[in-house]
Amino acid sequence: xxxxxxxxxxxxxERHDEAVERYDPQVIEPHWQSYWQxxxxxxxxxxxxxxxxxxxxxxxxxxxxxxxxxxRNYTFGDLLTRYRTMRGEAxxxxxxxxxxxxxAENAAIRTGRHPREFTDERIEExxxxxxxxxxxxxWRREVRSHDPSYIHWTQWIxxxxxxxxxxxxxxxxxxxxPVDQTxxxxxxxxxxGTAERSGAVVEQRDLEQWFLRITDYAEQLLDDxxxxxxxxxxxxxxxxWIGRSEGVEFxxxxxxxxxxxxxxxxxxxxVRVFTTRVDTSFGMTFCxxxxxxxxxxxxxxxxxxxxxxxxxxxxxxxxxxxRLSVEGDLAARGCATGAWARNPFTGRAVPVYLAxxxxxSYGTGAVMxxxxxxxRDWDFATxxxxxxxxxxxxxxxxxxxxxxxxxxxxxxxxAGPVLEDGCDLNGLDVATAKQVAAEWLVDRGLGEAVVxxxxxxxxxxxxxxxxxxxxxxxCDTCGIVPVPLDELPVLAPDDVEFTPTGQSxxxxxxxxxxxxxxxxxxxxxxxxxxxxxxxxxxxxFLRFCDPWSAAAPFRREAVETWMPVDQYIGGAEHAVLHLxxxxxxxxALSDLGVAPPELRExxxxxxxxxxxxxxxxKMSKSKGNLVAPEEIIDTLGADTLRLGHLSVKPPEEDVDWxxxxxxxCARFLHRVWRLALPEAAAVxxxxxGAGAEDLSRATHRLVDEVTSAFDRWxxxxxxxxxxxxxxxxxxxxRSEEGVSRSGFDHAVDTLLLLLAxxxxxxxxxxxxxxxxGEHVHEQAWPEADPAMLVEATATLVVQVDGKVRDxxxxxxxADEAACTAAALASEKVVALLGGAAPVRVVARPPKVVNVVxx
RNA sequence: GCCCGGGUGGCGGAAUGGCAGACGCGGCGGACUCAAAAUCCGCUGUCCGUGAGGGCGUGUGGGUUCGAGUCCCACCCCGGGCACCA
Numbered sequence: 001x002x003x004x005x006x007x008x009x010x011x012x013x014e015r016h017d018e019a020v021e022r023y024d025p026q027v028i029e030p031h032w033q034s035y036w037q038x039x040x041x042x043x044x045x046x047x048x049x050x051x052x053x054x055x056x057x058x059x060x061x062x063x064x065x066x067x068x069x070x071x072r073n074y075t076f077g078d079l080l081t082r083y084r085t086m087r088g089e090a091x092x093x094x095x096x097x098x099x100x101x102x103x104a105e106n107a108a109i110r111t112g113r114h115p116r117e118f119t120d121e122r123i124e125e126x127x128x129x130x131x132x133x134x135x136x137x138x139w140r141r142e143v144r145s146h147d148p149s150y151i152h153w154t155q156w157i158x159x160x161x162x163x164x165x166x167x168x169x170x171x172x173x174x175x176x177x178p179v180d181q182t183x184x185x186x187x188x189x190x191x192x193g194t195a196e197r198s199g200a201v202v203e204q205r206d207l208e209q210w211f212l213r214i215t216d217y218a219e220q221l222l223d224d225x226x227x228x229x230x231x232x233x234x235x236x237x238x239x240x241w242i243g244r245s246e247g248v249e250f251x252x253x254x255x256x257x258x259x260x261x262x263x264x265x266x267x268x269x270x271v272r273v274f275t276t277r278v279d280t281s282f283g284m285t286f287c288x289x290x291x292x293x294x295x296x297x298x299x300x301x302x303x304x305x306x307x308x309x310x311x312x313x314x315x316x317x318x319x320x321x322x323r324l325s326v327e328g329d330l331a332a333r334g335c336a337t338g339a340w341a342r343n344p345f346t347g348r349a350v351p352v353y354l355a356x357x358x359x360x361s362y363g364t365g366a367v368m369x370x371x372x373x374x375x376r377d378w379d380f381a382t383x384x385x386x387x388x389x390x391x392x393x394x395x396x397x398x399x400x401x402x403x404x405x406x407x408x409x410x411x412x413x414x415a416g417p418v419l420e421d422g423c424d425l426n427g428l429d430v431a432t433a434k435q436v437a438a439e440w441l442v443d444r445g446l447g448e449a450v451v452x453x454x455x456x457x458x459x460x461x462x463x464x465x466x467x468x469x470x471x472x473x474x475c476d477t478c479g480i481v482p483v484p485l486d487e488l489p490v491l492a493p494d495d496v497e498f499t500p501t502g503q504s505x506x507x508x509x510x511x512x513x514x515x516x517x518x519x520x521x522x523x524x525x526x527x528x529x530x531x532x533x534x535x536x537x538x539x540x541f542l543r544f545c546d547p548w549s550a551a552a553p554f555r556r557e558a559v560e561t562w563m564p565v566d567q568y569i570g571g572a573e574h575a576v577l578h579l580x581x582x583x584x585x586x587x588a589l590s591d592l593g594v595a596p597p598e599l600r601e602x603x604x605x606x607x608x609x610x611x612x613x614x615x616x617x618k619m620s621k622s623k624g625n626l627v628a629p630e631e632i633i634d635t636l637g638a639d640t641l642r643l644g645h646l647s648v649k650p651p652e653e654d655v656d657w658x659x660x661x662x663x664x665c666a667r668f669l670h671r672v673w674r675l676a677l678p679e680a681a682a683v684x685x686x687x688x689g690a691g692a693e694d695l696s697r698a699t700h701r702l703v704d705e706v707t708s709a710f711d712r713w714x715x716x717x718x719x720x721x722x723x724x725x726x727x728x729x730x731x732x733x734r735s736e737e738g739v740s741r742s743g744f745d746h747a748v749d750t751l752l753l754l755l756a757x758x759x760x761x762x763x764x765x766x767x768x769x770x771x772x773g774e775h776v777h778e779q780a781w782p783e784a785d786p787a788m789l790v791e792a793t794a795t796l797v798v799q800v801d802g803k804v805r806d807x808x809x810x811x812x813x814a815d816e817a818a819c820t821a822a823a824l825a826s827e828k829v830v831a832l833l834g835g836a837a838p839v840r841v842v843a844r845p846p847k848v849v850n851v852v853x854x
Numbered sequence: 855g856c857c858c859g860g861g862u863g864g865c866g867g868a869a870u871g872g873c874a875g876a877c878g879c880g881g882c883g884g885a886c887u888c889a890a891a892a893u894c895c896g897c898u899g900u901c902c903g904u905g906a907g908g909g910c911g912u913g914u915g916g917g918u919u920c921g922a923g924u925c926c927c928a929c930c931c932c933g934g935g936c937a938c939c940a
Binding site: 240273367368369375453454575648668722804840841844848 | 867919921934
């Protein structure tokens with residue numbers, strides 16, 4: 001056929017553009033979305049013979065139409081599902097909705113509508129958005145937290161935990177609004193300590209609440225982090241949250257100021273302290289109890305009682321947040337008790353103080369204070385005029401108060417003025433001294449090594465309506481009684497009214513509350529609290545394996561088939577809570593025999609994508625700076641939007657929306673369309689001769705590059721490579737010499753396959769037109785032929801003293817001698833050498849030769 | 855303060871110790887058009903030079919190496935996490 005003239009010199013192109021159908025995402029995208037749904041392209045059964053994998057995006061809260069964060073999340077997840085499917089795997093890709101929660105309840109209070117209606121509407125909106133993005137899921141497996149069948153099994157799990165002692169009732173200090181008679185979340189309390197809604201002064205109240213005993217798993221939750229392929233950041237955050245701390249607990253008898261036993265106290269009046277620096281015990285010049293410590297009341301001396309009571313009362317009215325804040329005058333945050341305790345290392349009595357920053361709930365609620373080596377203790381000692389003893393030798397030039405570094409111990413002698421048989425730490429470094437001091441205590445039965453965790457048990461009670469009811473009854477005779485398993489699910493009543501007080505309607509609904517005790521048959525009251533929604537999301541990934549199960553939350557075999565999740569994808573904001581709770585629940589269910597015993601971790605690999613910012617701040621409804629994904633889908637199409645998200649940045653980084661190059665992505669897809677549309681082939685200069693080696697090699701190289709970029713989550717690089725390839729292919733196909741038809745077709749088909757996970761609609765359409773009856777997403781992922789990745793020639797970079805001076809084409813298999821010869825023959829090199837012989841020539845065939853002259 | 859990341863054109867960013875700036879955005883010039891949009895082509899780190907060409911360039915200062923954006927040491931800046939948890 002005759003060569004087609006260059007388009008810019010002929011009006012053939014113009015005629016062609018009018019004749020050839022334009023790329024119209026508005027037509028293509030809905031068609032293929034229905035196709036995937038109707039053909040069940042991405043439905044997988046539990047007995048699928050292919051190798052299995054499980055790709056999961058975090059359970060979304062249904063807040064209505066998808067926002068950009070969703071789009072970003074689902075684009076990565078969907079790409080992975082489609083990619084792995086093309087690689088021959090059966091990919092479980094389910095979707096569901098974390099549909100309990102406060103927003104629906106607040107809407108109910110505002111509008112009087114039942115939260116279920118509101119929630120179901122939001123779910124349909126979100127589902128529609130997700131579909132329009134091109135996300136493909138096995139919708140047969142959909143779960144919703146508020147569905148009675150899901151409630152049933154959440155409650156069943158709660159009762160299993162209760163039976164095993166992992167769910168218990170305990171006291172917790174909560175923010176109580178005395179006007180609205182309700183518990184408030186920390187965010188509902190204003191900085192001045194009044195309630196956001198009622199304006200009442202918020203009180204701290206100890207109320208009985210339900211807890212899950214996650215602290216039983218602290219050690220495992222910490223240890224098992226090591227085996228996970230998670231972002232380091234998230235692992236570190238989990239470690240910090242668990243807060244493992246090794247130390248020593250020991251006891252100090254309460255005495256009088258002279259170190260003698262106090263007649264007014266029982267013999268077992270001892271202060272038990274926890275320390276991580278037992279090596280500095282000789283420097284303990286006072287000790288501090290939490291104001292709520294039970295011993296305070298016993299040991300306080302009459303002349304200090306009034307002051308101590310006032311101080312304790314003041315602390316009780318201080319929120320935990322304020323107690324933990326660094327602000328404030330230390331002198332006002334502590335209080336003397338008049339009591340003394342004997343330091344076992346020195347035999348001397350040290351004064352006992354109270355301080356609000358010492359928490360009753362951590363360690364023993366009492367600390368030994370070593371002002372010499374602890375800055376906080378140093379500040380406190382300074383404020384109260386307490387003696388400071390240095391027990392670790394300061395390095396030369398050290399300035400400042402406390403010294404917490406290493407060094408030889410001083411002032412820590414075996415025998416002191418009071419104590420004969422002591423412990424000698426002088427001269428020892430910190431690590432050794434810790435060991436010696438601990439052994440000394442243990443040998444004398446005075447203390448023992450202990451491990452403390454910062455992690456607290458999980459408070460799951462919520463005084464809310466729109467959550468999973470806690471399936472417990474309170475019977476006057478029998479106490480706490482679990483609802484019998486065959487009476488599950490316990491569902492909240494529908495005939496409820498939402499009052500603006502914020503109080504859950506469950507708390508005053510007699511029909512719900514009043515029931516009969518299954519044990520004694522007497523009257524009983526239902527628990528009116530519901531569960532934290534994190535309980536729902538701590539096991540949904542297990543339910544996805546077997547959402548049809550009616551006799552158990554899931555069948556163990558089904559979970560064995562799919563779990564653990566191979567790739568979990570979501571936002572970094574869930575780095576601690578959701579991920580910790582899900583890990584705990586998996587371990588607990590595994591131990592209870594509900595989940596397989598070998599399933600110790602739910603998520604093998606985790607990917608956390610960055611957030612999206614607009615004008616430098618997080619895009620959010622409350623800030624009103626939203627870019628609506630649907631508007632972009634309506635104009636440029638979902639494929640362009642997806643490509644924009646994929647190409648803008650490395651996926652884990654935060655994205656400024658302004659940086660997303662939608663125009664470039666749209667242009668690119670138009671180019672792909674014109675390249676691949678069969679009727680458009682006339683534009684290109686294609687001949688029937690033998691295929692050009694170059695194009696074929698470039699195609700194989702592209703496969704190799706895109707595949708490796710996919711495997712390391714460098715989607716922006718993968719897209720860039722495809723764009724460069726299209727630029728080159730266009731140029732070649734338009735050139736005078738043209739390209740072979742077979743090479744062109746292979747290049748275009750390969751390109752479509754590589755783009756199929758990223759831009760699924762346009763590639764599906766083009767593939768169907770090029771290969772009638774076939775579906776691109778059912779094709780195998782292309783493989784690069786290693787032989788085709790080796791170039792025939794290479795560009796030899798010639799350097800002189802490390803600077804690039806010339807480039808020479810050499811055969812790819814040129815050896816060192818050939819490269820050296822070629823380099824020395826270069827005119828530029830000859831000129832630069834000026835007749836002198838090089839001192840040295842370093843050759844790395846066939847890429848580089850460096851001629852060294854000095 | 856401690857622990858992680860990260861500093862590369864006007865911008866987002868590429869680059870197994872071997873051609874810095876791929877690809878995209880933006881900008882400039884051009885083709886097509888009555889015009890615009892769309893599309894297409896070319897240029898686009900910086901300085902010197904009419905040009906060919908050359909100098910300088912990956913936060914700063916040292917070092918290792920034939921060769922450093924990449925490795926090592928020190929420092930500066932930015933982002934994130936933790937922080938009276940004894």
